[in-house]
Amino acid sequence: MANTLFDLSDRVSVVSGAARGMGRSTSLALADAGSHLVLVDRDGDGLTETAEMIAERGRRCLPVTMDVSDGSRVCELYEQVDEEFGRVDFVANIAGEGMIVDPLDLTEDQLIQVFKNLVIGRYLSCREAGRRMLAAGRGSIVNIGSLASITALGRSHVSYSMAMGAVVQMTRELSTEWSGHGVRVNAILPAQVINPGLQERIDADPALKDRFLSGIPSGRMGVPEDIQGLMVLLASDASSWITGALIPMDGGNLAMNAGGTPGWTTGVKPSE
Numbered sequence: 001m002a003n004t005l006f007d008l009s010d011r012v013s014v015v016s017g018a019a020r021g022m023g024r025s026t027s028l029a030l031a032d033a034g035s036h037l038v039l040v041d042r043d044g045d046g047l048t049e050t051a052e053m054i055a056e057r058g059r060r061c062l063p064v065t066m067d068v069s070d071g072s073r074v075c076e077l078y079e080q081v082d083e084e085f086g087r088v089d090f091v092a093n094i095a096g097e098g099m100i101v102d103p104l105d106l107t108e109d110q111l112i113q114v115f116k117n118l119v120i121g122r123y124l125s126c127r128e129a130g131r132r133m134l135a136a137g138r139g140s141i142v143n144i145g146s147l148a149s150i151t152a153l154g155r156s157h158v159s160y161s162m163a164m165g166a167v168v169q170m171t172r173e174l175s176t177e178w179s180g181h182g183v184r185v186n187a188i189l190p191a192q193v194i195n196p197g198l199q200e201r202i203d204a205d206p207a208l209k210d211r212f213l214s215g216i217p218s219g220r221m222g223v224p225e226d227i228q229g230l231m232v233l234l235a236s237d238a239s240s241w242i243t244g245a246l247i248p249m250d251g252g253n254l255a256m257n258a259g260g261t262p263g264w265t266t267g268v269k270p271s272e
Contacts, residue, residue: 004237005236005237005238006033006232006233006236006238007033007034007236008030008033008034008035008089008090008232008235008236009033009034009035010034010036011034011035011036011089011090011235012035012036012037012038012081012085012087012088012089012090013027013030013035013036013037013038013088013089013090013091013092013235014037014038014040014077014078014081014088014090014091014092014125014129015027015030015037015038015039015040015091015092015094016040016041016068016092016093016094016095016096016121016125017040017041017068017094017095017096017144018037018039018040018041018047018050018063018094019039019042019043019044019046019047019049019050020041020043020046020050020195020196020224021094021193021195021196021224022094022144022190022193022195022224022227023041023050023092023094023095024046024050024053024224025224025225025227025228026092026094026227026228026231027039027050027053027054028050028053028054028057028228029227029228029229029231029232030090030092030231030232030235031053031054031057031059032057033232033235033236034059035059035090035235036059036060036061036085037054037059037060037061037062038061038062038064038077038080038081038084038085038088039051039054039061039062039063039064040064040066040068040077040095041065041066041095042065042066042067042068042095043065044065047063047064047065048063050063051063060085062080062081062084062085064077064080068093068095068096068117068121068122068125069096069113069116069117069120069121070121071116071120071121071124074121074124074125074128075124075128077125077128078125078128078129078132081132082132087132087136088129088132088133088139089133089138089139089140089235090139090140090141090142090234090235091125091126091129091139091140091141091142092142092144092231092235093121093122093125093126093141093142093143093144094144095121096117096118096121096122096144097114097117097118098114098117098118098157098159098160098163098164099113099114099159099160100155100156100157100160101156101158101159102156103156103158106158106159110159111159111162114159114160114162114163115162115163115166117163118160118163118164118166118167119163119166119167122143122167122170123170126141126143126170126174126185129141130174130178130183133178133182133183134178134181134182134183136182137181137182138182138183139182139183139184140183140184140185140186140234140235140239141174141183141184141185141186142185142186142187142188142231142234142235143167143170143171143185143186143187143188144167144187144188144190145164145167145168145171145187145188145189145246146160146161146164146189146190147189147190147191147248147250147253147254148160148161148164148165149161149164149165149167149168149187149189149246150165150168150189150246150254151254167187168187168189168246171185171186171187171244171246172244172246175243175244176244179243179244184234184239184240184242184243185243185244186234186239186242186243186244186245186246186247187245187246187247188227188230188231188234188247188249189246189247189248189249189250189254190222190227190248190249190250191212191215191216191222191248191249191250191251191253191254192212192216192222193221193222193223193224193226193227193249194221194222194223194224195224209221213262214262214265215253215256215262216250216251216252216253216262217251217252217253217255217256217260217262217263217264218251218252218264219251219262219264220251221251222249222250222251226249227249230247230249
């Protein structure tokens with residue numbers, strides 16, 4: 001008998017940030033598990049590439065080029081989902097940018113923009129998906145937060161950390177409101193996952209990578225593919241009693257004491 005625990009056949013998933021990185025990896029994993037996809041990103045070229053990969057897997061795909069910080073477009077997105085699919089089963093809110101600005105220089109406009117990017121766009125997506133999922137009596141939503149949601153990073157990340165803290169509390173509140181009606185809401189909190197922006201920062205300051213690695217017991221940076229199994233789990237019936245959870249995806253970063261020493265630095269090489 002086939003194992004259907006992680007089967008997403010004929011379900012419909014909305015993934016923001018789908019043009020590259022964790023959004024693309026999430027989209028491909030969901031498609032491999034059987035889901036049809038609504039792909040969202042402001043990078044039209046990258047979105048087209050992801051859509052072609054989804055089509056090769058035999059899944060229906062609706063690419064939508066838009067900026068998640070535009071609230072009216074988020075609402076329009078779900079109207080498009082209604083027209084194209086008539087249902088939504090899973091949402092992965094991944095897209096959104098922060099700013100690195102010294103707390104003494106951070107302006108009100110910059111802070112508002114970060115919250116529009118990371119909090120308001122996610123909330124509106126949750127609200128619109130929630131309305132449809134509650135009517136159906138089932139559904140799952142995942143918000144991407146950060147270790148900065150629950151710990152401080154320093155390095156001028158104050159606006160990013162404030163916003164990601166709000167994402168975590170939003171996740172908990174919506175889970176509490178909706179879980180009794182069949183709709184689950186969880187958050188994934190990544191540490192440093194390689195993406196073009198992070199790679200540019202490392203290229204400009206090579207010492208930055210070693211600083212990151214000193215806090216990651218697994219001995220390597222994250223890669224976008226690390227999120228795939230976790231997303232399929234949370235989209236599927238295999239996680240039917242997991243809700244309101246904050247799940248670190250961090251190579252052991254959060255578990256290690258600030259003064260701890262990763263084992264791989266003492267002579268044991270990390271696995272590649």
